Amino acid sequence: MDLITTALPALSDAFAMILQPHVIGYLVLGVCMGLAIGVFPGLGGIAGLSLLLPFMFGMEPLTGLALMVGMVAVVPTSDTFASVLMGIPGSSASQATVLDGFPMAKKGKAARALSAAFASSLFGGLLGAAFLTFFILAARPIVLLFKTPELLMITIFGLSMVGILAGRVAIKGIVAACLGLLVGTIGEGASAGALRMSTYDMPYLADGLKLVIVGLGIFAIPEIIALLRQDKAISDRAQLGGGWLEGVKDWWANKWLSVRCSLIGVMVGVIPGLGGSVVDWIAYGHTVQSAKDKENFGKGDVRGVIGPESSNNAKEGGGLVPTLLFGIPGSGSMAIFISGIALLGTGSIEVGPSMLKNNLDFTYAIVWLLALANVVGTLICIAASGGIAKLTSIRFALLAPFLFMIISFAAFQSRQDLMDLVALFSIGLLGILMRRFDWSRPAFLIGFVLSDPAETYANQAVQIANSRFRKGFGEGLEYVFSPIVIILIIITVTSVVVGLRQAKNIMAEGEVKSGSKRAPLIFLLAVLGYIIAAYWNAQLIPDYSSADRVFPVFVGTIGIIGGVILFVQMMLKPETHALFSDREAQEADINIFGLWPTLAWFAGLLALTAMFGFIIALAVFLLGFMTYRAGKSPVFAGIYTAAGISFICGMAWLLNRDFPAGWLQTAVDLPWPLK
Numbered sequence: 001m002d003l004i005t006t007a008l009p010a011l012s013d014a015f016a017m018i019l020q021p022h023v024i025g026y027l028v029l030g031v032c033m034g035l036a037i038g039v040f041p042g043l044g045g046i047a048g049l050s051l052l053l054p055f056m057f058g059m060e061p062l063t064g065l066a067l068m069v070g071m072v073a074v075v076p077t078s079d080t081f082a083s084v085l086m087g088i089p090g091s092s093a094s095q096a097t098v099l100d101g102f103p104m105a106k107k108g109k110a111a112r113a114l115s116a117a118f119a120s121s122l123f124g125g126l127l128g129a130a131f132l133t134f135f136i137l138a139a140r141p142i143v144l145l146f147k148t149p150e151l152l153m154i155t156i157f158g159l160s161m162v163g164i165l166a167g168r169v170a171i172k173g174i175v176a177a178c179l180g181l182l183v184g185t186i187g188e189g190a191s192a193g194a195l196r197m198s199t200y201d202m203p204y205l206a207d208g209l210k211l212v213i214v215g216l217g218i219f220a221i222p223e224i225i226a227l228l229r230q231d232k233a234i235s236d237r238a239q240l241g242g243g244w245l246e247g248v249k250d251w252w253a254n255k256w257l258s259v260r261c262s263l264i265g266v267m268v269g270v271i272p273g274l275g276g277s278v279v280d281w282i283a284y285g286h287t288v289q290s291a292k293d294k295e296n297f298g299k300g301d302v303r304g305v306i307g308p309e310s311s312n313n314a315k316e317g318g319g320l321v322p323t324l325l326f327g328i329p330g331s332g333s334m335a336i337f338i339s340g341i342a343l344l345g346t347g348s349i350e351v352g353p354s355m356l357k358n359n360l361d362f363t364y365a366i367v368w369l370l371a372l373a374n375v376v377g378t379l380i381c382i383a384a385s386g387g388i389a390k391l392t393s394i395r396f397a398l399l400a401p402f403l404f405m406i407i408s409f410a411a412f413q414s415r416q417d418l419m420d421l422v423a424l425f426s427i428g429l430l431g432i433l434m435r436r437f438d439w440s441r442p443a444f445l446i447g448f449v450l451s452d453p454a455e456t457y458a459n460q461a462v463q464i465a466n467s468r469f470r471k472g473f474g475e476g477l478e479y480v481f482s483p484i485v486i487i488l489i490i491i492t493v494t495s496v497v498v499g500l501r502q503a504k505n506i507m508a509e510g511e512v513k514s515g516s517k518r519a520p521l522i523f524l525l526a527v528l529g530y531i532i533a534a535y536w537n538a539q540l541i542p543d544y545s546s547a548d549r550v551f552p553v554f555v556g557t558i559g560i561i562g563g564v565i566l567f568v569q570m571m572l573k574p575e576t577h578a579l580f581s582d583r584e585a586q587e588a589d590i591n592i593f594g595l596w597p598t599l600a601w602f603a604g605l606l607a608l609t610a611m612f613g614f615i616i617a618l619a620v621f622l623l624g625f626m627t628y629r630a631g632k633s634p635v636f637a638g639i640y641t642a643a644g645i646s647f648i649c650g651m652a653w654l655l656n657r658d659f660p661a662g663w664l665q666t667a668v669d670l671p672w673p674l675k
Contacts, residue, residue, distance in 0.1 A: 014364035017062055018372065026063045027369060030070020031377045035078040056343040062365065064344040068337060069369040074377030076312045077121040081381075084113045084305070086403060087223035089215050095445060096284035098219055100297060100304025107300055115247030116302050118381045120309040123251070124262040125374030128317020131266045132367045148464060152457035153488035154268070155450050157282070160492045169578055171562050171569075173440040178559030179527055180444035182534040182552060183209065184451025189548025191459050194541045196552055197534055204419040213423050214448050216407045221428025221602075222435040224403055227396040228598050229591045248382075250302045257287060257303060258310040265311030269318025281446050283311035317370060324363055397630040398640075401622050404602060405648055409659075412614070418660045421606055432595070437520045438581035439527075455551040515582025517575050524570065528563035531556055601625060614659035615673050619645055649673050 017023065033052075052071065056064050082088045084101035097117065104113035159177065186197045187208030198205035251258060261283040268279040287307030288297050297304050411424040434441050468475045535556030541549040570579050584595075601621070608617030622644050626637035652659060652673060665675050 013361040014368050017361065017365050018066070018368045020062075023062055023066045024372075026066040027070040027373055028376060030067040031074050031373050031380070034071035034074040034373075035377060035380060052340065056340045059344055061344040061362065064340065065362065065366055066369055068340050069366055070373045070376075072337060073125060073313075073316060073370050073373035074381075076316065077118060077125075077374070077377050077381055080114060080117045080121070080309060084117065085110055086220075086399070087227075088220040088403065088407065095215060095219065096280040096308040096442065097305055099284065099442065100299070100301045102223070103298070103300035104302065104305070109300065112247040112250065113302065113305050115245070115382055116250045117247075117305050117309040118378045119248045119251035120258050120261075120306045121313040122374055122378035123255075123258050124265055124310040124312070124314035125316065125378070126371055127259070127262040128266055128269070128314040129367055129371035129374070130317075131314075132317040132320055132370070133364070147482075148457055148460045149482060150484045150488065151453070152461050153485050153492065155454045155457055157488055157492045159446060159450055159454065160285075160496050169438075169566075171566055172438070172579075173443040175527065175531075175559055175562040175566065176434070176440045176443040177447035178555050178562065179531060180447025180449075181451045181454070181555045182531060182559065183214070183444075184448040185455065185534070185538075185552045185555075189541075189545065190452065190456050191547035192545035194545035194548040196541070196548065197537050204415070204417055204423075207415070209423055209427070209448075210415070211449065212413075213411045213420060214427050215445065216411055217424050217427025218431040218434070218441050218445055220403070220407050221424070222431040222441075224400050225428075225432055225595070225598055226435070226587075228400050229593045229595065230587075231395075231397060231592045233395055247302070251306055254303055254306050257290065258306055260290070261286060261307040261310040262314040265314030266318040268311075269315030279311045279315045280308035281442065283307045284442075313374065317367075320366065320370070324366070395630075398626075401625050401640075402644060404605070405618060405622075405644055408605075408614070409648055409651065409657075412660050413657060416658060418610060418662070421609060421660060425602065425606055429599070432599075433523055436583045437523050438578075438583070439523075458551060459547050513582070513586040514576050514578065514580045515585035517570065517580055519582055519584070520580045521567075521570050524563065524566055528560070528567065531559040531563060535560060601629060609660050609662055611662045612664045613662040613670075613674060615645065615649070616664070617662070618648070 018027075030052075052068060056068070059067075079089075080097060080101070083095075083097040084105050087098055087102035087105075089095040089098055101113045101117065104110065182197075185208075187206050188195060188198075195206060198208075200206055264283050264286060265279050268282060284304060284307055287303055288294055291297070291303060408421055408424065412420045431441060433439075434444065468478075534552055538549050538552035538556060566579070569577075573579055584591075605617055605621040608620055611617075612620075619641055622641040623637050626632045626640050627634060630637075632640070651657075658675070659673055661675060664670070669675070
């Protein structure tokens with residue numbers, strides 16, 4: 001009863017606070033900025049909130065909160081544009097949307113996919129805000145129940161989605177996930193700091209690879225290259241407008257799916273560190289598991305858009321629970337959000353228990369602002385979806401250089417190092433080959449995302465469990481097998497069994513025909529070679545750092561066993577078997593340009609950047625590409641190049657970022673943006 005008497009006045013005060021015209025104005029400004037940031041692949045909420053931080057210092061608390069909440073609430077909505085229209089994940093929270101949203105765009109149903117996504121995002125955002133409203137006082141004891149074993153089981157449950165996304169040959173999905181897990185272990189170990197598959201002679205690898213680079217490389221580069229080789233527009237049809245109402249009807253027809261996936265988003269969002277990177281995969285896996293007819297997933301099933309988009313907006317409400325209650329950021333954007341709150345006003349507002357005690361009205365103002373921002377942002381996106389969807393009717397050779405410029409800039413912001421671009425190109429090549437030979441890229445990405453939490457929680461759980469078992473066998477069992485862990489084990493085992501049984505009916509990469517034995521076998525041997533190298537490298541870690549050896553050795557063992565099984569099967573099976581899927585043979589008739597000549601353009605950009613810096617290299621690249629590859633006049637190429645350079649410089653100036661430097665910049669002192 002005390003909770004109600006405390007909460008109701010605070011809710012009323014918060015409602016009155018946000019209805020002030022200037023507060024709504026700042027909220028709309030934040031929404032518009034969030035929409036603009038989210039449209040560009042790879043930037044997302046972290047970049048957007050970082051842009052706002054300099055303006056937060058001393059700002060009136062309520063207007064500052066309105067500006068930040070407006071931005072952070074709608075980025076998961078607007079990043080859908082890139083996922084659906086270009087097949088490029090707008091952010092880590094919209095990766096699963098690519099699987100069915102992009103095929104819908106190819107079929108001329110981009111507006112329908114976008115509007116279904118926006119309706120789902122609106123519902124998920126409102127459900128997340130409602131959850132936050134009623135749970136903000138009661139959530140503390142529930143979140144505290146999640147200790148290390150529970151967090152480990154949540155992570156393992158996320159990995160169980162590999163069973164759903166493995167494709168026709170389940171073992172390939174498992175090996176792909178192992179490869180992702182091992183790539184995620186590159187660098188210093190979390191426990192003892194031992195180096196894995198890296199050296200201090202190359203400091204870049206010591207800190208591991210970043211999600212923005214891996215996500216863009218695995219999904220964005222392969223789709224850009226594939227469409228460029230076909231030399232046509234993304235969509236096969238010109239009629240793209242007017243489908244937004246049909247998309248809303250699709251959402252209504254699948255409203256209970258949206259409810260379930262929104263609840264998944266809320267619950268996973270509550271767990272710090274997991275939310276944005278994995279929630280859409282869990283929701284997509286549930287969408288496929290719960291569907292009666294599964295043959296269209298990966299080919300343009302609107303349910304594959306509705307499920308992930310419902311969850312990725314709902315997770316913002318869930319993510320605010322640990323952020324506001326404990327001061328523990330649920331994601332990277334929430335970490336920036338906490339920093340922004342600390343800069344507001346006189347610094348009297350502080351997230352955590354003191355905020356609930358002393359500033360409950362501000363706490364609920366954030367909730368109301370979150371709900372209102374979702375409504376405003378979704379209405380703007382739905383209104384614009386038909387027009388923006390027409391981008392898919394433009395010849396892709398005109399879009400590709402601009403997109404590659406954006407994702408290169410986004411990748412470079414990872415560490416402000418030229419090696420960011422090398423890593424992007426390398427992971428992109430891996431993504432191209434995985435797409436060609438029908439290896440599950442989602443399974444690889446799930447493995448990479450969950451590598452760090454899986455290893456961290458596993459090591460912590462083992463250490464604490466050993467301590468508890470030394471005190472008493474019963475106490476150890478009670479710690480390891482809590483009621484929540486048992487429930488999660490049952491759910492995970494069920495997910496794996498159902499997923500493996502249904503894997504043959506689900507084609508996360510679309511349908512791929514078989515080719516010859518030689519190329520798929522060579523790729524398998526290359527993957528197996530890396531896994532063996534990672535396994536051997538981990539075995540060399542000395543005993544005093546053995547905690548950093550256990551996880552890669554365990555994963556490597558599973559990967560080697562899976563790879564050997566695949567090798568034996570390839571030796572025994574005929575060329576017509578799904579093991580020998582080869583998209584190159586399937587798309588030979590529609591590919592006008594070869595793979596390596598197309599890749600050479602982007603390799604040239606990388607080489608020129610190393611010599612002359614990014615801006616000079618970009619100018620040469622855009623001018624040459626438009627003139628020779630796109631076949632445009634020198635005047636058009638010059639205007640295109642000038643517009644591209646102006647745009648990217650404007651982005652860098654707004655975000656206070658530099659560009660990759662080359663040999664020229666080390667020899668000559670040049671002005672910005674050339675330096």
